[in-house]
Amino acid sequence: MRPFTIPITIAEICQKFSLPRSSLQILFKENMEQSPKKYINELKLETSRQMICEGKYTISEIALMLGFNSIHYFSRAFTQKYGMAPGEYSKTLYKL
Numbered sequence: 001m002r003p004f005t006i007p008i009t010i011a012e013i014c015q016k017f018s019l020p021r022s023s024l025q026i027l028f029k030e031n032m033e034q035s036p037k038k039y040i041n042e043l044k045l046e047t048s049r050q051m052i053c054e055g056k057y058t059i060s061e062i063a064l065m066l067g068f069n070s071i072h073y074f075s076r077a078f079t080q081k082y083g084m085a086p087g088e089y090s091k092t093l094y095k096l
Contacts, residue, residue: 010036045081048074052090059086 013036014021028036044066051062063074078086 008040010040041077042081044068045078048078048086049082049089052086053093055090055093059090062086 063071068074
């Protein structure tokens with residue numbers, strides 16, 4: 001397994017930049033047009049898609065490594081973003 005860093009949390013961002021959570025929320029809304037949580041989740045979903053393409057890990061391992069609370073939440077979020085479940089996406093990659 002390759003070394004893996006668990007995604008940064010909102011609390012860690014606030015601590016790193018000495019910002020209250022409310023200020024971070026405002027900065028993200030003004031500059032990214034989304035909340036920090038949504039931004040982090042989008043990054044995690046994109047990373048999960050890349051990891052599925054690599055084919056080195058199971059869907060459950062990917063969800064765990066990226067800090068999703070449950071495989072079910074991960075699967076729902078992935079399906080909502082990409083229009084198919086992670087397992088379906090994986091199968092489309094290896095069709096001949």
